[in-house]
Amino acid sequence: MNIFLDSMVYVKSLPVEQIDFCDMLHSDSVTVQLPRVTVRELEQLTSVHPSPWIRDRAAHVLASMDSLIAAGDETQGGVHVHFIPTTPHVEMTKYRLNPEWSNDWLMAAVLEWKEGHSASDTVLMTDGIDARLTCRHLRIDTLELPSKYRQRQARNAQKYVGGLR
Secondary structure (H helix, E strand, O other): OEEEEOHHHHHHEOOHHHOOHHHHHOOOOEEEEEEHHHHHHHHHHHHHOOOHHHHHHHHHHHHHHHHHHHHOOOOEOOEEEEEEOOOOOOOHHHHOOOOOOHHHHHHHHHHHHHHHOOOOOEEEEOOOHHHHHHHHHHOOEEEOOOHHHEOHHHHHHHHHHHHHO
8 A cells, every 4th residue: 555645744743653554544564655746845844834833843754754764664564655756757737737736746646656556555645625626536545634643733723723613
């Protein structure tokens, strides 16, 4: 099983090595695919996001992923991290994706992965409704980040926003 995470899932979640992806996805083995587009977006968050908490989290995530990839080991039982060093070569207009939107680049990376690895199950973890709806159209399975794996500050912010409704 392969899972792609959007950049905000990385920021909002506990460290990847603390998430039981195998249990969550009912799989013996899970590979967290980290495409270059996600790394670029996380790097941008470290410098341009207005929230110091988001900037710090993005920097921490990048450092953690760098260490995990350099080590080349499982993060925990059955979970691996794999860096995809290239940008997708999928014809974005074929799928009606907008090359100016980072989520569309992430979806292009997922589509390219699926085209090259048709036998493996692949899912995109995102909390964004636009991404989930577009993925449904593209036949990309999606999953939301379960609340038990959210950073405390992200959980508190979500409760606050929920209380405003």
